[in-house]
Amino acid sequence: xxxxxxxxxxxxxxxxxxxxxxxxxxxxxxxxxxxxxxxxxxxxxxxxxxxxxxxxxxxxxxxxxxxxxxxxxxxxxxxxxxxxxxxxxxxxxxxxxxxxxxxxxxxxxxxxxxxxxxxxxxxxxxxxxxxxxxxxxxxxxxxxxxxxxxxxxxxxxxxxxxxxxxxxxxxxxxxxxxxxxxxxxxxxxxxxxxxxxxxxxxxxxxxxxxxxxxxxxxxxxxxxxxxxxxxxxxxxxxxxxxxxxxxxxxxxxxxxxxxxxxxxxxxxxxxxxxxxxxxxxxxxxxxxxxxxxxxxxxxxxxxxxxxxxxxxxxxxxxxxxxxxxxxxxxxxxxxxxxxxxxxxxxxxxxxxxxxxxxxxxxxxxxxxxxxxxxxxxxxxxxxxxxxxxxxxxxxxxxxxxxxxxxxxxxxxxxxxxxxx
Numbered sequence: 001x002x003x004x005x006x007x008x009x010x011x012x013x014x015x016x017x018x019x020x021x022x023x024x025x026x027x028x029x030x031x032x033x034x035x036x037x038x039x040x041x042x043x044x045x046x047x048x049x050x051x052x053x054x055x056x057x058x059x060x061x062x063x064x065x066x067x068x069x070x071x072x073x074x075x076x077x078x079x080x081x082x083x084x085x086x087x088x089x090x091x092x093x094x095x096x097x098x099x100x101x102x103x104x105x106x107x108x109x110x111x112x113x114x115x116x117x118x119x120x121x122x123x124x125x126x127x128x129x130x131x132x133x134x135x136x137x138x139x140x141x142x143x144x145x146x147x148x149x150x151x152x153x154x155x156x157x158x159x160x161x162x163x164x165x166x167x168x169x170x171x172x173x174x175x176x177x178x179x180x181x182x183x184x185x186x187x188x189x190x191x192x193x194x195x196x197x198x199x200x201x202x203x204x205x206x207x208x209x210x211x212x213x214x215x216x217x218x219x220x221x222x223x224x225x226x227x228x229x230x231x232x233x234x235x236x237x238x239x240x241x242x243x244x245x246x247x248x249x250x251x252x253x254x255x256x257x258x259x260x261x262x263x264x265x266x267x268x269x270x271x272x273x274x275x276x277x278x279x280x281x282x283x284x285x286x287x288x289x290x291x292x293x294x295x296x297x298x299x300x301x302x303x304x305x306x307x308x309x310x311x312x313x314x315x316x317x318x319x320x321x322x323x324x325x326x327x328x329x330x331x332x333x334x335x336x337x338x339x340x341x342x343x344x345x346x347x348x349x350x351x352x353x354x355x356x357x358x359x360x361x362x363x364x365x366x367x368x369x370x371x372x373x374x375x376x377x378x379x380x381x382x383x384x385x386x387x388x389x390x391x392x393x394x395x396x397x398x399x400x401x402x403x404x405x406x407x408x409x410x411x412x413x414x415x416x417x418x419x420x
Contacts, residue, residue, distance in 0.1 A: 005028045005030070008082050016052050079115065083103070083106075099130065124202075218252050222294075316349070383403075
């Protein structure tokens, strides 16, 4: 299949890498986003996604094959449209309003033979039960038959230098055999391998399985961490020892909680649907959510205890946070547990400063002063908290100079260091 024009709705952590890769594969790409400021920044060659350097964006713009836009009429004549919009939770209920807006917006520009693919994480049934009727109503066409429709879960891992869009296997699906073929043909142009599955529901569930697996196992390790601390056992050493088993074990690491769009939210989509459709609770997911939501409070209490042992009350303490993003080497602040800890410390009266080289300033919690990581800042701090372990930080310097370190990521060592 020769794709002449691709439309990617949503130009964030998922949509922008897809758009760039498609341009590099020779496609003409319109990157649609409702955020006009984001569109202006992209048009000027400024990337806000760490995995897409501005020079790579600049090359796409210079090629003439990438056009950022906030206007749906620019989608006219598209061959393939991929929807990569957010799917947040609102009071525990899936909010699919962005998917609905995308479907309503692109619907009038659907033409016979074109392909529409949803990548946004959601509950099984969304593609066929929610998106398809919107597209059919707005276009007057039907799928299967007139146009092709499929689902392919995003597998973007921000900040991962090894696994990127192009070399991560891509799960693909369609509402019928013809749609699957067209969806598969499209993705084969931009990724190394695809994994076709029998239905959009299977593909939708695949994504939820992947993230529920991580959420549950991280919760297990986090609860073991809390118990191990009370039992005076080094959980980090125990994990490293368990990791030597060559079969039947996969290591997960403790941390201040989970963040981003995936882990705090995606498993809840499955739990919500199970309760709605089957009238039962998904106990593993709900328990895992409870444990991981407890971690920022646990970390805050551990920091308070450490300060007390050094003779400082948290209300009079100057605290330097290392990292505020939810994962290392990115600026993604969505549901960040590190930011949650910073807010809690501010509420307790602490003077909180943060070394955060990636996050944009307007996402930093109120009351937190962003500073560079310097010897002077470390020397002045009553406590240094390793919350997000960006590789650019000088952990040796911190270990050597800080009077007290609470290390939630196992990056520092020395007599002044207390590990999670």
